[in-house]
Amino acid sequence: MKTTILKNKYLLIGMAIMSFWAFLILGCFKTTNSKLPEPTSDQILNQIVNDSNYSIYKENLNLLATKSMSSMVAYNLDEQNFVTLFQESIDNNIDSKIKISNYLGFLNSNEFWNIRAKLNSSLSNLIKKYDFKKISKIQWYNLIKSSNTLALYQAQPKIKPFMLNPDICIEQYRDCIDDSKAQYAVECLGCVGWGALGWTVVGGVLFVGCEGLSYYHFTTMKRKCESSYKSCK
Secondary structure, eight states, X not given: OHHHHHHHHHHHHHHHHHHHHHHHHHHHHHHHTSOOOOXXXXXXXXXXXXXXXXXXXXXXXXXXXXXXXGGSOSOOOOHHHHHHHHHHHHTTOXXXXXXXXXHTTOXXXXXXXXXHHHHHHHHHHHHXXXXXXXXXXXXXXXXXXXXXXXXXXXXXXXXXXXXXOOOHHHHHHHHHHHHHHHHHHHHHXXXXXXXXXXXXXXXXXXXXXXXXHHHHHHHHHHHHHHHHHHHHO
């Protein structure tokens, strides 16, 4: 009888010790695996700025903006015709690809479509990595607008860098181009629903038409910038 009681006593003591250690282990596990605070929009933007995909995106966005308006074709397109041609281009219609790229200022059609592919790829990678739903449109707009545009003026033979020649016409042109790039970036991001659609099969169909309009608006704004600069001089 005494042996049984002792066994039960040791069993209870053993169970108590095991329960104590289990409590400590689970408590530590819970503490180390507690959910970290979610990053703020400013923290996300800071991560994006230091991401190589953003560097690629910004570089190609600048390339898109530096094409001289004088190299654009003379014919005009309204929004609907432009979007139709753009959709045909995505379906690999060679004639439409050439017309779209020429209208956007690229005499070499492959140059524009390569830039577009890099833009889409880098933006898609950023959307997959970061929570863009936390970033407001004005934050994204300001981020793009604050990008260094010195290369833009080096690429334009008629326009000297603003830092070397603080002319009011150049300053206005710079602001106009930066506004155009920022607005285009906002529209493109809006086309993918701020990360909601992505480049899925269904999302792609919706994205193409929206993307075409974004390019059209961008081109229209760039032409206004060029026109204003010429009249300002």
